[in-house]
Amino acid sequence: MRAAGAVLWRTGPGGVEVAVAHRPRYDDWSLPKGKLDPGETVPEAAAREVAEETGFSCVLGQQLSHCHYQVRGGSGALADKTVTYFSARALDGAFQPNEEVDALRWLSPAAARDLLDYAGETEALDQFVRLGTDLTTVLLVRHAKAGKREHWRGDDDLRPLTPAGNRQADALRALLPLFGPDRVHSAPRLRCVQTVQGIADDLGTGITHEPLLSEEGYWGDPEASLDRIRALAADEGTPLISSQGKVIPHLLATLTERDGVPLDEAPSKKGSVWLLSFRRPAAHDMSTDGVPLLVAASYLPPPPAATAPD
Numbered sequence: 555m556r557a558a559g560a561v562l563w564r565t566g567p568g569g570v571e572v573a574v575a576h577r578p579r580y581d582d583w584s585l586p587k588g589k590l591d592p593g594e595t596v597p598e599a600a601a602r603e604v605a606e607e608t609g610f611s612c613v614l615g616q617q618l619s620h621c622h623y624q625v626r627g628g629s630g631a632l633a634d635k636t637v638t639y640f641s642a643r644a645l646d647g648a649f650q651p652n653e654e655v656d657a658l659r660w661l662s663p664a665a666a667r668d669l670l671d672y673a674g675e676t677e678a679l680d681q682f683v684r685l686g687t688d689l690t691t692v693l694l695v696r697h698a699k700a701g702k703r704e705h706w707r708g709d710d711d712l713r714p715l716t717p718a719g720n721r722q723a724d725a726l727r728a729l730l731p732l733f734g735p736d737r738v739h740s741a742p743r744l745r746c747v748q749t750v751q752g753i754a755d756d757l758g759t760g761i762t763h764e765p766l767l768s769e770e771g772y773w774g775d776p777e778a779s780l781d782r783i784r785a786l787a788a789d790e791g792t793p794l795i796s797s798q799g800k801v802i803p804h805l806l807a808t809l810t811e812r813d814g815v816p817l818d819e820a821p822s823k824k825g826s827v828w829l830l831s832f833r834r835p836a837a838h839d840m841s842t843d844g845v846p847l848l849v850a851a852s853y854l855p856p857p858p859a860a861t862a863p864d
Contacts, residue, residue, distance in 0.1 A: 559587025560642035610647030621674030698722035722825035825856035
């Protein structure tokens with residue numbers, strides 16, 4: 555059984571506040587969370603549950619933690635349950651008591667931790683506090699399905715998405731706006747551009763070509779490519795970048811090793827996404843020369859509705 559939730563936060567008069575919900579059915583205090591609907595992705599469920607339980611829309615940030623435990627189903631048998639928590643910045647909205655939640659409190663992280671009833675949720679909150687809120691999220695996408703290179707007779711730069719790839723691009727068009735991208739970048743390959751074109755159209759913006767994030771550009775000068783990623787993270791906003799499978803694993807392995815972020819492996823299926831959180835150093839911190847440092851990385855597999863073969 556899969557479920558999703560979030561540490562919903564805002565900036566109040568005294569600093570960062572997080573939302574804690576009271577559920578009368580269980581008489582507990584918890585983070586907003588709930589089970590996935592059929593066909594729903596984990597991020598979609600997290601954003602939906604936040605809206606349903608708190609009345610607030612949100613922009614998702616870094617994935618914080620997974621909480622595993624057992625629950626008893628209607629038949630009385632125990633079943634495994636996994637809840638994935640995200641950071642979520644509150645946007646517009648207002649709380650109204652509902653069937654699931656009859657009270658909502660905005661508290662400091664320390665006060666929220668004292669009120670929460672479940673250890674798995676305090677772990678998510680602790681990770682939220684460790685990461686902080688002054689982060690830039692970079693959405694690094696591997697292009698969607700485009701068939702096999704050896705089956706394409708034309709210029710490989712012009713190899714387009716297959717029907718399955720177009721379905722993946724449509725699924726990403728629905729999923730990625732949950733993370734608030736506001737500018738779109740792509741390796742100069744038709745398949746990379748097509749993967750994020752719909753999102754650029756929805757934003758009303760163009761796509762900036764990134765030669766250093768194509769296969770030959772990256773391997774021709776990996777250091778310049780890494781510098782380009784950090785430069786994109788240094789700008790304001792949330793960049794969305796479409797790149798290639800022979801770039802992403804090595805780029806991630808290098809970034810995580812240099813910045814001290816644990817990473818056992820770097821999967822990169824077509825249509826998948828990496829959430830990369832960078833922290834810009836404080837103005838007085840001279841140790842990093844003003845370079846943003848990676849502080850967290852998490853992987854989103856291709857949306858399930860888009861995994862069918864060509």
